[in-house]
Amino acid sequence: MRRSDIVVIGGSAAGIPAALTARQFYPEHSVLLIRREPQALVPCGIPYIFGAIGSTEADLIPDAMLQSAGIDLLVDEVTSIDRQREVLATAGGEEIGYRRLVLGVGSQPVVPPIPGADKANVFAIRKDVAYIERMLAAFDRASRLVIAGCGFIGVELAEENRRERGLQVTIVEMLEHCLEQNYDLEFAQAAEEVLRSEGIDILTNTTVEEIEGNERAERVILSDGQVLPADVVVLALGATANSDLARRAGLAIGPLGGILVNRYQQTSDEHIFAAGDCAEKVSFFDGRPSPQKLASIATTEARIAGANLFALQRANPGTIGVYSTILGGRAFASAGLTERAARLAGYQVITGQAEAINRHPGCMPGGMSLRVKLVFDAATRVLLGGQVMGAESGGEMVNAISACVQERMTADDIALFQAGSHPGLTASPITYQLVAAAEAAIATWLKERQAAPVPV
Numbered sequence: 001m002r003r004s005d006i007v008v009i010g011g012s013a014a015g016i017p018a019a020l021t022a023r024q025f026y027p028e029h030s031v032l033l034i035r036r037e038p039q040a041l042v043p044c045g046i047p048y049i050f051g052a053i054g055s056t057e058a059d060l061i062p063d064a065m066l067q068s069a070g071i072d073l074l075v076d077e078v079t080s081i082d083r084q085r086e087v088l089a090t091a092g093g094e095e096i097g098y099r100r101l102v103l104g105v106g107s108q109p110v111v112p113p114i115p116g117a118d119k120a121n122v123f124a125i126r127k128d129v130a131y132i133e134r135m136l137a138a139f140d141r142a143s144r145l146v147i148a149g150c151g152f153i154g155v156e157l158a159e160e161n162r163r164e165r166g167l168q169v170t171i172v173e174m175l176e177h178c179l180e181q182n183y184d185l186e187f188a189q190a191a192e193e194v195l196r197s198e199g200i201d202i203l204t205n206t207t208v209e210e211i212e213g214n215e216r217a218e219r220v221i222l223s224d225g226q227v228l229p230a231d232v233v234v235l236a237l238g239a240t241a242n243s244d245l246a247r248r249a250g251l252a253i254g255p256l257g258g259i260l261v262n263r264y265q266q267t268s269d270e271h272i273f274a275a276g277d278c279a280e281k282v283s284f285f286d287g288r289p290s291p292q293k294l295a296s297i298a299t300t301e302a303r304i305a306g307a308n309l310f311a312l313q314r315a316n317p318g319t320i321g322v323y324s325t326i327l328g329g330r331a332f333a334s335a336g337l338t339e340r341a342a343r344l345a346g347y348q349v350i351t352g353q354a355e356a357i358n359r360h361p362g363c364m365p366g367g368m369s370l371r372v373k374l375v376f377d378a379a380t381r382v383l384l385g386g387q388v389m390g391a392e393s394g395g396e397m398v399n400a401i402s403a404c405v406q407e408r409m410t411a412d413d414i415a416l417f418q419a420g421s422h423p424g425l426t427a428s429p430i431t432y433q434l435v436a437a438a439e440a441a442i443a444t445w446l447k448e449r450q451a452a453p454v455p456v
């Protein structure tokens with residue numbers, strides 16, 4: 001029987017950093033990574049395979065980083081975990097002993113029981129080379145694409161197929177606005193404007209009721225009675241944790257269906273850890289179960305799990321949720337709670353917004369406007385979240401916002417943030433958007449204080 005001190009199942013955003021971190025913290029232990037697929041796709045790159053990236057081969061995670069770190073790789077499917085013996089069985093007939101195990105087995109797309117969802121040319125986005133190749137072949141023959149779900153994956157797929165392939169694209173969204181879960185109204189509407197200006201149709205407040213056709217999808221019936229002709233249909237409706245392997249091994253499962261873990265990413269078996277989309281999560285803000293599934297979260301959890309295998313030394317503060325995308329060449333990104341989500345969660349909220357060109361003076365080459373909105377808890381002035389749109393530097397600005405949320409910084413802390421600036425790289429230090437948005441929130445407080453009746 002083969003043995004490895006540390007076995008990681010999964011070769012994606014959770015599995016790879018878990019293995020690398022384990023190697024870094026425990027160099028004396030052998031590490032084996034097992035993944036099902038011969039070649040793993042960069043999951044976040046999948047929408048761009050249909051456009052900018054152009055092929056599945058160009059979107060593969062290189063194995064070189066595993067090799068150079070001395071991590072063994074086995075391409076096989078783990079079919080069961082014998083926790084008593086600490087032995088895995090694989091579809092290829094191997095038995096593999098472990099001392100510590102990390103489950104990074106990911107998720108699969110949600111496919112609701114919509115009549116006709118099983119027809120040819122109806123796809124959910126699977127992180128699988130052969131599946132994406134089948135999608136590409138179908139898209140090559142298509143001219144009309146209907147996408148159910150106007151979240152990040154839906155809008156990215158819509159834009160790539162409209163812009164790069166010239167497909168007629170319609171997105172169907174049950175909520176009032178695209179990206180509504182992650183943006184306040186003004187940001188969601190701006191994203192919709194970009195998509196509409198590119199010729200993408202967006203139908204909101206409606207759902208896909210049925211997909212009709214003979215063998216193949218030919219038309220989509222919506223709940224409001226509209227009928228959309230379609231050659232290909234994509235269901236971009238979220239993902240569900242792969243927890244079957246863990247469930248069969250008797251590990252506890254969380255309320256949202258993920259593998260239950262503690263703050264150390266430890267499952268109900270102290271020798272087994274879980275990270276990424278397969279693991280249950282809690283919110284950074286209130287500790288309640290969180291449905292968020294992101295590569296960035298998977299990677300953080302993997303770094304926690306990998307470090308904790310033989311000694312608990314890193315703890316998960318809960319998920320903040322940092323979402324970023326680029327539409328029409330403009331960054332759209334958010335971290336933490338939107339104003340709407342914060343109010344729904346019961347916070348009294350004060351917001352601050354700032355917009356400036358990301359160069360100074362603004363005539364410097366490459367200048368583009370970047371708008372930042374920050375959401376603060378009015379009672380404590382602590383930052384709860386932020387949104388950005390505009391220049392590509394917004395992709396990093398939102399990460400700075402996330403760091404401020406994670407450190408529970410107040411508006412006053414952020415106003416005194418010592419940001420660097422350069423004419424060719426940033427807004428001027430006077431208008432630097434993150435600081436200026438915090439100052440705008442502080443100005444609101446000051447006005448409220450001045451307006452408040454003076455106690456006698």
Ligand SMILES: Cc1cc2nc3c(=O)[nH]c(=O)nc-3n(C[C@H](O)[C@H](O)[C@H](O)COP(=O)(O)OP(=O)(O)OC[C@H]3O[C@@H](n4cnc5c(N)ncnc54)[C@H](O)[C@@H]3O)c2cc1C
Pocket residue numbers: 009010011012013014015034035036037040043044045046047076077078079104105106107108125127153242245275276277278293294295296297298324
């Ligand atoms: C189209 C698309 C775009 C996305 N864009 C973004 C983005 O821009 N930013 C972002 O943060 N997130 C994005 N996400 C989400 C992100 O891809 C996931 O959160 C991330 O892939 C989770 O990583 P994971 O390693 O937990 O799981 P997965 O990526 O699902 O990987 C699971 C791994 O486990 C392996 N595995 C599963 N079961 C077994 C088994 N029994 N035996 C052996 N191996 C097994 C699989 O083969 C795979 O290697 C996107 C997702 C999709 C689908």
